[in-house]
Amino acid sequence: MTLLLAEIEVQSRSVLAREEARLAGVRTLDGLRRWRDALVEANTLHDGSYGCALGALCAQLSDDDDRSRAALASAFDSWRQLLIETLARLRDLGVLTIEADPDKLGTGLLAALQGGHILAQNARSPRPMADALDMALDRIDAFADR
Structure with a gap:
């Protein structure tokens, strides 16, 4: 395994473990907003310069290194799956x-999270990230069973 692939693996594990822990307990829309708040808070602590480690690697490597692109695609797919499972749980x-x-x-x-990270x-x-996440959560909230 190359040094780059090892770095992707380390960063992927870290990000996915953090996100899995944060999303595992989400059972309400307020819980989903608290997840958003934690992300924005982490970004705020660094004046918006706290970007996503996976997003940064993707921007640097995906166009020129197919192995890195595939590893990053797998990590993002796993992250997306965590979000899908959370939303399916809310629906269930x-x-x-x-x-x-x-x-x-x-x-x-x-997509809102990653785009928000880049803009922030x-x-x-952190404002662009907060706004992007708020728009995505407002869309999700449109499906709230009231």
């Missing part, structure tokens, strides 16, 4: 309506 618990599509909503939530890092402000 009756928090979200049956019309909610966890796959689509999970993909959008991860560039702006040196």
Whole structure:
């Protein structure tokens, strides 16, 4: 295994373990907002410059290294799956309506998070990340079973 692939593995394990722990207990939309708040808080501690380790590696390596791209794609797929499972759990618990599509909503939530990280890092402000996540969560909230 190359040094780059080893670094991707270490970063992937770290990010996925953290996200799995944060998402495992989410049983309400408020819980999902607390997940968002924890991400934004971590970003705030670094004045927005706290980017995603996996996103940074992806930006640097994916275009030129197929092995790195495949390893990163696998990590992002695992992260997306964690979000899908969380949203499916919310739907199964009756928090979200049956019309909610966890796959689509999970993909959008991860895209908002990653795009938010990039914009926050560039702006040196957590605000773009918070806004992107809020928009994604507002979309999810539209499927709340009230």
